[in-house]
Amino acid sequence: MLATYLEIIILYCLNQINGERTIYSIYHLLKGKKSSQTIQDAHLFQLYPFFQVFPSISRNDMEEIIGKFEREGWINKKNDQYFFLTEKGIDILNEELRRKPVPDYLNGWKYQNVAQLFWERLSLFVQVCSNLINRNPDFVPVHKRKETLFWLKKFLAMQKKERFVLAKQLYNELTTCFEANHQIDPAIIVVRFTGFNKIGLTENQAAEKLGMEQTYYHVSFLNIFHYMIETITKSPARFPLLHSIIPEADKFVPLTNSAKRTYELINSGMPMERIAKVRNLKMSTIEDHIVEIALNMKEFDISPFVDRSIQANILEAAEKASSKQLKHIRAQAGNASYFEIRLVLAKYGGQQWN
Structure with a gap:
């Protein structure tokens, strides 16, 4: 049995490359290295959903997981740093993917430039709306990055709606977006929101509250944001407020x-x-x-x-x-x-x- 979803992803990637790339090609993919080799491998082996999904992974993490796979008999060494799955490994992978398939909307390559910024803007906007309608001007912003704070100040200045109307529109658009796909669990994101007299949970706290393994929660969180970006950008007239929060569309072409x-x-x-x-x-x-x-x-x-x-x-x-x-x-x-x-x-x- 695989202990984490990160292990499932690495085993999946190993199966896709089938001994034709080193284990470090997967490491660079998950970390988000923008080298020509990593970029081409992501597309050639259909691994682009996982690009930069785990930017904090270390070489030691990767080597420990590969060592575990070897000991369990799930992979065999083709030669130094090149591995392929055994029949046992393929069976384990298929069993795990039946329980936890690769999320439908995960697309690290396409959305990695915008997802984090979208989350910062959205969560800060939710916090501001929540405090404004409760007439509480004295709160500590959930995000401190100057660029995000400046964006929100400018964004709010452009809005010509009364605060209750603005908050209601945000709520309605978020609800419509989530209800458009019943496979999406909005709780994965909602528990992270900070608002009036409410502190949002950290990633680890959210995973624990929802009874999810931490790396599976992390990937599920990214999947929902990638789903939101895709859904909103396809129907901007349906989500005018949320669409205006998404960073510039040119960042969707992730060229260096x-x-x-x-x-x-x-x-x-x-x-x-x-x-x-x-x-x-x-x-x-x-x-x-x-x-x-x-x-x-x-x-x-x-x-x-x-x-x-x-x-x-x-x-x-x-x-x-x-x-x-x-x-x-x-x-x-x-x-x-x-x-x-x-x-x-x-x-x-x-x-x-x-």
Whole structure:
């Protein structure tokens, strides 16, 4: 039996990569390392829901869990740092996922830039509304970050509604959002809210109160916020107040700042070689940026970088290859470069052959 949901996730990730990446690829994924390799692995092995879901995980935590899996006979070592699940491990994983499946709305890659800020804004707004309608101006803000406090001050100044009307609208929109999906348990979030004469629970306290293992509560909490962001952004007219709390939509395209700059130059018509020179970066770094852009922007056209006939060869080779390792695909892809293979897999990998 797996003790924590974190262990279930790690065993699930090990099963997905099936000995083709090291255990530290999972560690970097859960921690949220924005390297080109981690970004591509998240998409290639369909692990993007877990990106940066456990940013505080340590290498020691990871190694201890892997050690436990080995001792229990759930995994075997392929070679140093590479593991695959045994039949016993697969049975354990399937049993655990039947009881606690991967949450439907968890999407760390898409929402990790906005979820924490959304929580800060929402929970602070709830606290302010609760105290305003109870005529209590003297309270300690639940969040102290200057940016969040400044945002709320500006946000409230823009609202032209009386405080009771504003609080009622917030309540109605939250209720509508939660009631739209009966699989969502709003208590997971509500117990964390601070209000008039009420102090919200910490993550550990909430997990204990709800009788949930701590890492399972943590993932369930993130899942609800990812659900809320998705639901609200799809129907902004239905949730005007909540929609105005969600950070800027451009943060939903989680490009690194450097990749964003490369994307801007590509759109200006500048060739790769010139971009590398202007930005004083290695060509390999620009290639990493282009792969990152293809992974995150569905409309991005890769044909200027990879001829369409070569794209077809790469996809055919990927379907035939016994492994998702690039060297195995390249062996069957003719003269395609590693960059071309990475770019085609970034663009089409998950939907075509994963």
